[in-house]
Amino acid sequence: MKLLAVDAGNTRIKWGLHDGRAWSARGSVDRPGRGGLQASWEGIPTPELIVVSNVAGQETGEFLEEGFRSWDAPRRWISSRAEQAGVRNGYANPAQLGCDRWAALIAARSIGGGAACLVVSAGTAVTVDALGRDGRFLGGLIIPGANLMKSALAASTAGLVDEPGVFQPFPTSTANAIESGACQALAGAVDRMGELLAHRDGAEPRCFLGGGDAELLRPHLRLPAQVVDNLVLEGLVIIAREPGLQ
Numbered sequence: 001m002k003l004l005a006v007d008a009g010n011t012r013i014k015w016g017l018h019d020g021r022a023w024s025a026r027g028s029v030d031r032p033g034r035g036g037l038q039a040s041w042e043g044i045p046t047p048e049l050i051v052v053s054n055v056a057g058q059e060t061g062e063f064l065e066e067g068f069r070s071w072d073a074p075r076r077w078i079s080s081r082a083e084q085a086g087v088r089n090g091y092a093n094p095a096q097l098g099c100d101r102w103a104a105l106i107a108a109r110s111i112g113g114g115a116a117c118l119v120v121s122a123g124t125a126v127t128v129d130a131l132g133r134d135g136r137f138l139g140g141l142i143i144p145g146a147n148l149m150k151s152a153l154a155a156s157t158a159g160l161v162d163e164p165g166v167f168q169p170f171p172t173s174t175a176n177a178i179e180s181g182a183c184q185a186l187a188g189a190v191d192r193m194g195e196l197l198a199h200r201d202g203a204e205p206r207c208f209l210g211g212g213d214a215e216l217l218r219p220h221l222r223l224p225a226q227v228v229d230n231l232v233l234e235g236l237v238i239i240a241r242e243p244g245l246q
Contacts, residue, residue: 004047005236008054010124016233017044050075051236053099078239085238088136101127103235105137108208116201118194122211128190130197143189146182146213187220194223
């Protein structure tokens with residue numbers, strides 16, 4: 001079955017066409033410039049099912065719905081559930097968990113082969129989600145991303161230079177201190193969550209890292225991390241195979 005999976009996030013809209021075995025086409029556009037999405041879909045085969053994770057709000061949802069109307073294919077807009085595809089949702093209100101995080105957890109459960117997993121999405125905001133080896137989503141962190149941290153400092157603190165910096169273990173300029181502080185803060189949050197999960201499950205968890213700042217963050221982590229940029233799309237494929245979705 002030809003499946004179009006769409007991940008509409010705060011910064012980008014990612015998509016992939018899956019033929020049941022592998023991705024036959026993939027692409028992404030920046031959300032403010034989303035007009036390019038239609039162009040990126042030109043020439044792809046008509047999907048038989050469309051599955052969407054949208055955390056970018058109603059306006060983006062309406063825009064996507066308009067684009068889907070050129071295809072005679074059912075649409076399924078996912079939401080987080082109490083349990084699905086071997087993952088149990090530990091949120092007090094399961095529906096409150098972002099559907100992108102839910103799809104990523106389901107993909108991590110499959111890729112991780114039953115190991116405890118740390119699922120990190122480093123984008124506009126950074127989420128750090130803990131998945132026990134028993135398949136239970138234990139909870140997670142939401143932290144301002146590196147750019148948000150830096151812009152908040154620039155907006156709220158007088159006298160700071162507004163210029164690019166580079167990471168240094170011991171920063172020797174203000175710009176480098178800001179850049180290094182953001183990297184260290186994010187890496188510390190990920191590593192600390194990894195320690196808590198390792199203590200809970202008795203073994204170092206697998207860490208899956210995605211998002212636009214994945215490569216910025218990875219060198220600073222103590223925990224070995226595997227970059228899987230399309231974890232949400234992989235999760236959508238698994239969800240699409242669940243009984244009753246179609």
